[in-house]
Amino acid sequence: MQIAVVGCGWLGLPLAISLQKSGHSIVATRRSKAGCSQLRSLGSTCVQFELGATLTQEKFAPIFNCDLLVLNIPVDRKTASAEEFSTNMDDFLRHAVDSNIKQVIFVSTSSVYGDLNAVVSEKSPTTPNTQSGKINLTVEQLVQRYFAAQASILRPAGLVGKDRHPVHYLAGKTELAAPNKVVNLVHQHDVIQSIECIIKNGIWGHTLVLSASEHPTRQDYYTWAAEQLSIAAPSFVEEPGQPSGKLIDASASLDILGIHLKYASPYDML
Numbered sequence: 025m026q027i028a029v030v031g032c033g034w035l036g037l038p039l040a041i042s043l044q045k046s047g048h049s050i051v052a053t054r055r056s057k058a059g060c061s062q063l064r065s066l067g068s069t070c071v072q073f074e075l076g077a078t079l080t081q082e083k084f085a086p087i088f089n090c091d092l093l094v095l096n097i098p099v100d101r102k103t104a105s106a107e108e109f110s111t112n113m114d115d116f117l118r119h120a121v122d123s124n125i126k127q128v129i130f131v132s133t134s135s136v137y138g139d140l141n142a143v144v145s146e147k148s149p150t151t152p153n154t155q156s157g158k159i160n161l162t163v164e165q166l167v168q169r170y171f172a173a174q175a176s177i178l179r180p181a182g183l184v185g186k187d188r189h190p191v192h193y194l195a196g197k198t199e200l201a202a203p204n205k206v207v208n209l210v211h212q213h214d215v216i217q218s219i220e221c222i223i224k225n226g227i228w229g230h231t232l233v234l235s236a237s238e239h240p241t242r243q244d245y246y247t248w249a250a251e252q253l254s255i256a257a258p259s260f261v262e263e264p265g266q267p268s269g270k271l272i273d274a275s276a277s278l279d280i281l282g283i284h285l286k287y288a289s290p291y292d293m294l
Contacts, residue, residue, distance in 0.1 A: 026051065027223070028087045028125070030073070031096035032063060034188065035131065039094065039216050040068055046220065051086045076112040079119045088123035094219065095167070096131040099156040106155055110162045121170040128175040129222055130167045131215075132160045134208060134233060134272055136179060143271045146179070146233045164231070173229035176222050178215070181235035181272050184293045185212035191249040196256035203243035203260035205269035210234045211287035221281045230280060235272035238289040245290055252294045 025048050029040040032052040040052045044067065053073040054060045063070035071086055075097055079088075087093075099109060120128070135157035136150045152158045167175045182190060190209075194200065218234055221227065240248075243260045250257035278285065287293050 025049070025092060025223070026090040027092045027094060028090040029053070029094045029096065030087065031098065032059070032070075033096075033098070034185070035183065035212060035215060036094070036096045037063070038212065039096070039219060041066060042216055042220065043223075044068060048223075051090055053087065075109070075116065079116065088120060088125060090124065091126055092223065093120055093125045093128045094131070095128060095163075099133075099159045106159045106162070109159050110166070113163050114166050117166050117170045126174060127228060128167055128171045129219055130164060130175065130177050131219075132164050132177050132179045133157065134179045134181045134235070134270075136161045136164070137270055137272075140270050141268055143273050144233070145273050145275075146231050146277055176228055177231040178218060178222075179231065179233045180215050181208035181210045181233075183212060183215065184209050184287075184290075188212075189249065189253075189294065191246050191253065191258075192255070194246050194258040195250055197258045200242070200258050200260045201263075202269065203263050204241050204265050204267055206239035206267050206271050207242055207245045207290055208235045208239060208270065208272045209290045209293065210236055210274075211285075211293055214283075214285045214287055217283060217286070218281055221283055225282070227280060230277075232277035232280060233272055233274045234277065235274045236285065236288055236290050236293075237274070238291070239267070239271050240290060241267050248291070249294060 027048050028051045029036050030053045040050050044050045050068045052063045052068045052070045055074050060070035060072050136152050137144050138151035138153040164177050
């Protein structure tokens, strides 16, 4: 199958490599010439692309000649505005729906649920309260509008991998709030295997959540993680009470996918 992986960064690059090893023909995109050179050295077709570009340019034709699109453009601090991002994504998807692309996987985020103090599943109401959450929810709606039952949405929890762990951002910080809020994390490996499963088994028309099945508190987990990595432990304000906050229950989504997580606990991720 010809698959376009649009956004080959921290998640998209290993995904593209894995899909290529499985026998798929990959067209990948990166923003920079250096990024494209890296992908070409690995045997992938790479197109230098940034959201907002004029899509009728001939150099973008390989993207739209693919059968399947994995859309993995994260909303980050460089995103100028919600309106501009959403408008550019709408333009991209309208172009895609008139091309050879038949199915779409959109990598969204669990931040579309906001700060619900409840157990959250793929059926829970969306109440985003951050720019990232609001933009991703808008893009989800665009994907579903243009591709309907031929699209699947993936909402992963906080992403972790061997070179990425949130404890590094908390190391040595003091008086951190919300010590009893539970942690929702998912490993890069499990996100990739989920995407591959959607493709292999034709799991379309679904919105799926991904998270480890264990949810320790922030204080317990990040204190432990800092100790494992031999870095300065964060300290939290004293706050009595039971574990609280948003707890992502991915069990139904994992049943649909028919997989077991390799990293079912955050304690397995270090």
